Amino acid sequence: MTEQELIKQAKNGSTAAFGELVKKYEALVAATVVGMLGSCQSADDVGQEVFIRFFKYLKSFREDASLGTYLTRIAINLSINELNRRKRRRLFFVSSDEEGSPVPAHHDDSVNRNETQNLVHKAIKKLDPNFRAVVVLRLIEGYSTDETAKILNVPLGTVLSRLSRAQRKLREHLAPYMEEA
Amino acid sequence: MNERMMNLLYRSFDEKLPPGEEEILSQALVSDEALRAEKARIEEMRGLLRDKTVRSFDPFFPARVMRRIEDMQGAGGNFMESMLWSFKLVAMAAMFLIAILVSQSLTGQSQFSLDSVLGLPQPSLEETWSLDFQVQENTP
Numbered sequence: 001m002t003e004q005e006l007i008k009q010a011k012n013g014s015t016a017a018f019g020e021l022v023k024k025y026e027a028l029v030a031a032t033v034v035g036m037l038g039s040c041q042s043a044d045d046v047g048q049e050v051f052i053r054f055f056k057y058l059k060s061f062r063e064d065a066s067l068g069t070y071l072t073r074i075a076i077n078l079s080i081n082e083l084n085r086r087k088r089r090r091l092f093f094v095s096s097d098e099e100g101s102p103v104p105a106h107h108d109d110s111v112n113r114n115e116t117q118n119l120v121h122k123a124i125k126k127l128d129p130n131f132r133a134v135v136v137l138r139l140i141e142g143y144s145t146d147e148t149a150k151i152l153n154v155p156l157g158t159v160l161s162r163l164s165r166a167q168r169k170l171r172e173h174l175a176p177y178m179e180e181a
Numbered sequence: 182m183n184e185r186m187m188n189l190l191y192r193s194f195d196e197k198l199p200p201g202e203e204e205i206l207s208q209a210l211v212s213d214e215a216l217r218a219e220k221a222r223i224e225e226m227r228g229l230l231r232d233k234t235v236r237s238f239d240p241f242f243p244a245r246v247m248r249r250i251e252d253m254q255g256a257g258g259n260f261m262e263s264m265l266w267s268f269k270l271v272a273m274a275a276m277f278l279i280a281i282l283v284s285q286s287l288t289g290q291s292q293f294s295l296d297s298v299l300g301l302p303q304p305s306l307e308e309t310w311s312l313d314f315q316v317q318e319n320t321p
Binding site for chain 2: 015019022026031034035039043044051052055116117119120121124138139140142145160164167168170171174175
């Protein structure tokens, strides 16, 4: 069944069709949300919220944008909201969140895929939310710079300058790992 | 490896450089080994970001989403049903109360009129005369 058919059936109330759409776009939403928030419980919650928002506004989804772009936009907005919530929370409480914890300077030969993923996510977490968003969309999701600008609703020049600065910072954070690797 | 070359190098990954700048960068890449090494590191970093990113949630994510949606739909349905039931109860209670008030108002009334149904006091003959007398007195 094509995506259009699934959307049409979901609009007509088929939860099975909606479930298929969730399965199809889980990876895309996960890459965005986990890229923005790190691998944690709140990322899973935000991921669920993305699809619940989509379900609530399914009838008003006009299909002039691709579903992937539409979900990515929701995911980015909800992730930025979550980051702002975390920031507010940190003003009042000492956070146990791992955000801001340093990237280990060395790694041993047994470094596995999960550890490498953690290193990458920790490096991304050191970036400001706006920089994170361009990194996630452009470098992780693989959107073009034009698409990234449209999703974030910022000028192309802003995306390019944020990308350049973000990559320099990431390069610094990941340098110890890359040099040894 | 100067700052300008670094800027050009980073920009070259995400935008098409103007021909002049592209030429400058190409020449610098040929002559500058450090710049070539930096380019290789950036490529490696971009590869890491692309390939080493988590692309799934915890297991059974779709099931969790669908359960929340079913709960939401169930909660919405129950809310509507409970509202409907509440309004029915209020309407029935109101009808019962009105019936009691009307029957109470009609008890002891000799005639059936709107005033008697609404329980409005009916003036006696003496009250009517006295009102008429007051009007006549106040008329110049």
